[in-house]
Amino acid sequence: MKRLNLIAGAAVLAAPFSLQAELDVEKEDLKFGFIKLTDCAPIVMAKELGYFEEEGLYVELEAQANWKVLLDRVISGELDGAHMLAGQPIAATIGFGTEAHIITPYSLDLNGNGITVSNELWETMQAADPVLDSPQPPHPISADSLKDFALERRQAGEPLRMGMVFPVSTHNYELRYWLAASEISPGFYFDPETGTIDRTGQLNADVLLSVTPPPQMPATLASKTIDGYCVGEPWNQQAILRGIGVPVTTNYDIWKNNPEKVFGMTKGWADAHPNTAIAVTKALIRAGKWLDASPENRLEAVKILSRSEYVGADEEVLRNSMTGTFMFQKTDVREMPDFNVFFRYHASYPFYSDAIWFLTQMSRWGQISEPKPDAWYFDVAKKVYRPDIYRKAATLLIEEGYLTEAEVPETDGFKEPTGDFIDGIVYDGRKPNGYIEKFDVGLKPQSSVAATN
Amino acid sequence: MNNLRKLFAFLKAIRLGFLVPVIQLCRGEDPKLQMRLIAQQIVLPLAAIILGLLLWQSLASKINTNLGTFPGPTETWQAYESLQEEARVEALKEKHFNHKQLSRMVRRGGVDSEVGIWLVEDEGVAPEVVTWLAENRPPTRFNEADYAAFLEPVAGEPEPVSEARDMDYVNGLYLAAGKAFKGSETVKVRDYGGKPTYGEQIRKSLWTVFTGFVIASLVAIPIGILCGLNKSIYSALNPFIQVGKPVSPLAWLPLVTLVVVALYEPTEEGLEISFIVSALVVALCSLWPTLVNTAVGVANTDPDHLNVARVLKLSWFSRLFKIILPGSLPLMFTGLRISLGVGWMVLIAAEMLAQNPGLGKFVWDMFQNGSSETLSLIVVACLTIGLIGFFLDTIMGALQTLVSFEEKHSS
Numbered sequence: 006m007k008r009l010n011l012i013a014g015a016a017v018l019a020a021p022f023s024l025q026a027e028l029d030v031e032k033e034d035l036k037f038g039f040i041k042l043t044d045c046a047p048i049v050m051a052k053e054l055g056y057f058e059e060e061g062l063y064v065e066l067e068a069q070a071n072w073k074v075l076l077d078r079v080i081s082g083e084l085d086g087a088h089m090l091a092g093q094p095i096a097a098t099i100g101f102g103t104e105a106h107i108i109t110p111y112s113l114d115l116n117g118n119g120i121t122v123s124n125e126l127w128e129t130m131q132a133a134d135p136v137l138d139s140p141q142p143p144h145p146i147s148a149d150s151l152k153d154f155a156l157e158r159r160q161a162g163e164p165l166r167m168g169m170v171f172p173v174s175t176h177n178y179e180l181r182y183w184l185a186a187s188e189i190s191p192g193f194y195f196d197p198e199t200g201t202i203d204r205t206g207q208l209n210a211d212v213l214l215s216v217t218p219p220p221q222m223p224a225t226l227a228s229k230t231i232d233g234y235c236v237g238e239p240w241n242q243q244a245i246l247r248g249i250g251v252p253v254t255t256n257y258d259i260w261k262n263n264p265e266k267v268f269g270m271t272k273g274w275a276d277a278h279p280n281t282a283i284a285v286t287k288a289l290i291r292a293g294k295w296l297d298a299s300p301e302n303r304l305e306a307v308k309i310l311s312r313s314e315y316v317g318a319d320e321e322v323l324r325n326s327m328t329g330t331f332m333f334q335k336t337d338v339r340e341m342p343d344f345n346v347f348f349r350y351h352a353s354y355p356f357y358s359d360a361i362w363f364l365t366q367m368s369r370w371g372q373i374s375e376p377k378p379d380a381w382y383f384d385v386a387k388k389v390y391r392p393d394i395y396r397k398a399a400t401l402l403i404e405e406g407y408l409t410e411a412e413v414p415e416t417d418g419f420k421e422p423t424g425d426f427i428d429g430i431v432y433d434g435r436k437p438n439g440y441i442e443k444f445d446v447g448l449k450p451q452s453s454v455a456a457t458n
Numbered sequence: 459m460n461n462l463r464k465l466f467a468f469l470k471a472i473r474l475g476f477l478v479p480v481i482q483l484c485r486g487e488d489p490k491l492q493m494r495l496i497a498q499q500i501v502l503p504l505a506a507i508i509l510g511l512l513l514w515q516s517l518a519s520k521i522n523t524n525l526g527t528f529p530g531p532t533e534t535w536q537a538y539e540s541l542q543e544e545a546r547v548e549a550l551k552e553k554h555f556n557h558k559q560l561s562r563m564v565r566r567g568g569v570d571s572e573v574g575i576w577l578v579e580d581e582g583v584a585p586e587v588v589t590w591l592a593e594n595r596p597p598t599r600f601n602e603a604d605y606a607a608f609l610e611p612v613a614g615e616p617e618p619v620s621e622a623r624d625m626d627y628v629n630g631l632y633l634a635a636g637k638a639f640k641g642s643e644t645v646k647v648r649d650y651g652g653k654p655t656y657g658e659q660i661r662k663s664l665w666t667v668f669t670g671f672v673i674a675s676l677v678a679i680p681i682g683i684l685c686g687l688n689k690s691i692y693s694a695l696n697p698f699i700q701v702g703k704p705v706s707p708l709a710w711l712p713l714v715t716l717v718v719v720a721l722y723e724p725t726e727e728g729l730e731i732s733f734i735v736s737a738l739v740v741a742l743c744s745l746w747p748t749l750v751n752t753a754v755g756v757a758n759t760d761p762d763h764l765n766v767a768r769v770l771k772l773s774w775f776s777r778l779f780k781i782i783l784p785g786s787l788p789l790m791f792t793g794l795r796i797s798l799g800v801g802w803m804v805l806i807a808a809e810m811l812a813q814n815p816g817l818g819k820f821v822w823d824m825f826q827n828g829s830s831e832t833l834s835l836i837v838v839a840c841l842t843i844g845l846i847g848f849f850l851d852t853i854m855g856a857l858q859t860l861v862s863f864e865e866k867h868s869s
Contacts, residue, residue: 034648041826055598058558065651068823070813078813081719083731220826227524243828247524313544313835314653317827 028287028401030061031278035285038069038078038087041220041316042237043327044114044266045088046306047347049315051292060284068314071218072171073103079271080105086285088113089269092173092363094389099364101173101372108275109267110286110394112355113293115346117265117326118176118256119241120183122233123226126165127251129154140336145258145427148187155189159211168217168225168234172206175265177214178366179256180235184212185446186259186428195371197448206370226250237265238326238345239318245332246322252333254427257343261425262350264359275394286398290353291407297348303328348412355395357418358434360386365437369447376450382437392418471859473852476500529834534841537834545655547602552650553625554600556632563635563645564592572645576638581631584618591628654815660842663816666733667805667850670740671798677741678748678797679790683778685749686756686786703746707739707804711811714738736805736814744801751793755786787861795854802847817843 035057039045049066051057057064069075069087076093078084080103094107122130131138134150148155155165169176172194181191192210195202207213217225222240225231227249234240235256244250256263268289275282295302307327311320325332329342346352361382367373402408422433430443438450466478479495482488511531521528529537563573569588577583597604611620622628632647639645654662685692715735724731759782767777809818817839824835 033646034651041823053599058598063648063651067813067815068826070811070822074813077715077719078731081731082724218826220828223524223828240828249524311829313824313827313829313831317823317829317832319829322829 028060028280028284030281030284032085032281033061034063034065035085035281036065036067036083038067038075038084039315040072040075040088040218041068041318042088042117042266043239043310043316043323043345044117044237044347045316046296046310046327046345047111047113047289047292047353048088048268049310050296050306051288053309054292054295056288056291057285060288062281062284062288066315072174076103076105076107079107079269082271082274085274086268086270089267090171090174091264091267091359092175092178092367093171094267094269095360095363095385096173096367096372098389099367099373099385101367106272106388107269108272108389108391109269109355110275110282110391110398111268111289112264112353112359113266113268113289113347115262115265115350115352116255116257116343117345118179118235118237119252119331120180120233120235120254120256121222121226121241121244121250121252123229123231123250124248126151126154126232127253130253140334142337144254144333144339146253147427148184148189151184152187152189155184155211164210165212165233166231167212167214168222168231168236169214170219170222170236171216172204173363173367173372175256175263175363176235176237177206178363178370179259179263180214181366181370183235183254183259183427185444186426188446190446191370193371193448195374195448197371197374202371202374206372208371223247223249239316239322242322242325242332243318245334252331255331255341255344257341259427261423262343262346262352264352264356264362267355275391282394283398283401286394287402290348290395290398290402293348293353294408294412297346297352300328351412351414351416353395354414354416355390355392356416356420356434357383357386357390357392358420360390361434361437362432365432365441368437368441368450369444371448376438379435379437386418390418467859471856473855476503523833525828525832526830529837533834534837537831538838540831541656541835541838545657548652548655550602550605550625551600551652553629554596554605555650555652557596557625557628558598559648560628560632560635561591561595563647564588565595568592573635573639576635577631580638581634583622583631584616586616587618587622590615590619590622656820659816659820660846662733662814663805663809663818664846666736666809666814666816667740667798667801669733670737670805671744671801673737673741674745674797674801675748675794678745678793679752682749682752682790682793683756683783683786685753687778687782689757692753692757699746699749702742703750705743707743707807708811710739710742711735711808714742715812730814732812732814735812736808736816736818739808739812740801740805743804744797747796747800748790748793751796752786752790755789755793756782758789759785788858791854791858791861795851795858798850798854799847802843802850806843 037048039048052064052066067084069078072090072093075084075087076089076097079087080097089107089109091112094109096102097105097107130150133153136142137146137150158165167180169180171177184191190209190211191214192203192207192212194204194206194208196208201208205215215231217231217234219236219240222234222236223243226234226244233250241252245252256265268285270282296306304324307320307323310316310327311318311323316323326341326344329340329344330338331341331344332338343349364373364382364385368377396413399408399413403410403413419434422431424431426432432440441447441450466475469475469477476499479492479499483492483496515530515532518528518530560573564571564577568574569578569585569592574588574592577588578585594608596608605625609623609625611623635645636647639647681695685695715731718731718735718738722731722734763781763785764777767781772780805816806818806821808814809816810822813819821836821839824832824839
């Protein structure tokens with residue numbers, strides 16, 4: 006009799022509680038890694054806003070000690086996916102550093118990095134270029150004022166030292182780009198004349214670059230081990246607010262709207278869990294959109310990111326960059342609405358041309374030592390960047406009403422050529438070798454001639 | 459009288475020896491001496507602690523780091539309280555999550571779902587409550603006020619439902635479901651995957667060090683006995699022991715990590731690589747004192763005892779288990795005690811690098827956060843590590859005295 010009642014009840018219940026169309030995910034309990042940087046925000050918010058749960062995914066987030074540990078743990082399967090430097094999946098796939106086929110269906114953000122120099126170095130730059138000695142010097146600040154001093158120090162046998170976060174990180178390429186644009190050699194990984202390979206990338210360097218994990222940058226600068234660094238937020242704002250150093254430029258000035266971090270997973274994992282990969286991408290797209298939807302959302306995100314299990318820095322420090330302002334000096338706080346872009350300008354779509362830019366820089370600095378034809382660049386980009394997964398996720402989101410068609414770019418994967426760089430050199434992703442030829446400082450694809458200097 | 463002496467010995471073994479004069483004073487035994495002992499063993503250390511705290515407070519405010527001034531005892535206490543508050547919120551979040559899960563389980567078919575039927579038939583839950591669970595999803599995002607508002611009774615609803623609007627009750631049902639549907643193919647009950655609280659991190663560290671210590675002991679004691687019994691074996695192994703002993707955990711860790719990753723395939727229910735790596739590093743660094751002390755203990759068995767054994771014509775096994783091992787227990791335990799101390803120290807470094815979610819990772823994460831609370835939280839962690847180390851050493855010390863007593867009785 007009881008059972009009869011139950012079944013009658015069920016009939017009434019069945020209709021209103023049918024679940025929203027959920028993908029049949031292969032793995033429900035996931036663990037993602039991240040590094041304590043504000044641009045892990047889409048992953049954190051997808052969890053905190055319940056977007057992962059709505060896809061039937063139960064996600065645990067775990068801060069990782071550094072990029073190497075993070076990548077190794079993704080490859081070993083301890084992590085299902087992670088917040089990665091855009092260069093990481095590419096480098097891993099072509100076998101520079103740890104070799105593994107890593108793919109990315111989602112680009113986490115644009116911009117978001119800065120270059121900070123020590124207070125002493127800033128004073129030297131100001132002395133070399135009096136224009137900088139102002140409460141609000143004109144931007145962009147190039148490395149021109151640094152050149153003479155850097156060369157002087159090199160000749161004295163005590164070259165300047167600067168930190169970046171990983172050999173294949175955006176920061177490494179941006180710091181190199183900034184220095185090289187002022188004809189300062191940041192060093193090479195390969196010397197075609199002698200065939201020497203240098204894993205530290207310091208061959209023929211005017212300024213020695215070395216790896217320091219992002220959260221330790223301010224402490225390393227304060228202890229005078231390095232004279233400056235290029236890192237993501239909040240570690241530039243931390244430096245100025247704590248009086249350790251001065252942020253001189255951001256990567257927005259070095260290359261407007263440059264791709265920064267991606268969400269990476271191994272190809273093996275994505276092949277074994279195709280629906281899960283799409284579901285994860287769906288949740289990330291929604292979180293990215295939420296982050297760019299309003300200033301209030303950003304403030305809420307700042308509050309959550311400041312928790313000790315996420316980025317953990319003080320709210321005041323995080324708020325600066327996340328809400329579109331950036332403090333260069335205590336007297337120089339600027340509006341930078343595009344400092345952190347998570348979704349606008351199709352920021353989350355994995356463009357092939359973004360991957361190719363990183364490959365061109367790897368060639369430029371000798372991380373890729375052999376000349377490669379243009380087709381090779383396209384092949385690698387297609388192996389690593391997976392807009393197909395993004396499109397499947399986006400199509401489902403459009404059906405569910407979370408996304409509009411206009412928010413998904415109509416593209417063959419290549420952005421239009423752009424000259425939005427600090428040195429004005431035009432980048433066309435369709436002509437990678439032609440692009441590398443344009444740089445004065447850097448290895449040339451066809452020639453065996455070493456870099457200038 | 460004899461019992462009292464035993465009690466005092468026990469108190470001393472567990473580092474409560476300062477209570478002895480108090481008890482003696484109560485019994486009226488030589489009050490003058492007892493007062494002097496109390497002054498020496500209780501008043502003086504207490505005064506030193508208070509003085510230390512005052513000194514800490516006054517010195518701390520003079521150290522300016524780029525994360526603010528160094529925390530004094532007050533800030534440290536506040537940081538400790540903030541950890542408690544975090545744990546409280548985390549517990550609420552877990553209940554909220556479990557509620558969402560239970561609601562989700564019954565939503566697929568209401569009272570007629572597998573879980574719904576189980577709730578009604580086995581747990582005696584009113585069908586209205588199951589319907590309520592299915593119909594009313596708690597807010598997706600956790601917010602203490604929102605969840606409390608969600609649980610507010612609604613006027614005019616049936617009584618069982620208003621009674622069921624209790625997070626502990628719902629949580630209890632979910633936990634019961636966890637047991638009832640363990641291993642079920644159709645119903646998946648999952649644990650809350652929130653961040654580990656400070657208490658959980660401490661437990662993780664203790665569990666890791668314990669595992670490493672057990673592994674170390676299982677390796678070190680047999681080898682130590684072999685070395686003690688046979689001088690040639692000892693001479694042969696000695697170079698390895700001397701070279702292995704001073705190797706820092708930081709040097710072992712990359713090797714151990716690579717080997718574990720190569721040999722071990724992590725599964726969903728299995729042990730985590732970071733845990734295995736940390737435990738193995740602890741084992742590698744902490745096995746040496748046990749090994750050496752066991753060898754020395756075994757080698758120095760009283761020749762008189764061995765002569766007696768020979769006279770009695772004891773077999774080799776009896777000699778080992780009745781004469782040699784009992785005699786070497788005190789030294790063996792001294793070794794174990796040192797090993798555990800070393801293991802605990804090594805663990806923090808190992809966890810930092812291997813990302814095992816214990817106290818070491820806590821310190822590292824806080825350091826990386828670089829927030830204004832960073833320093834005081836790290837001081838809390840340092841105190842915790844110190845106190846736990848002291849506690850572990852006390853246990854081992856007590857065990858050590860225990861076996862030493864037995865030796866006295868048997869001799």
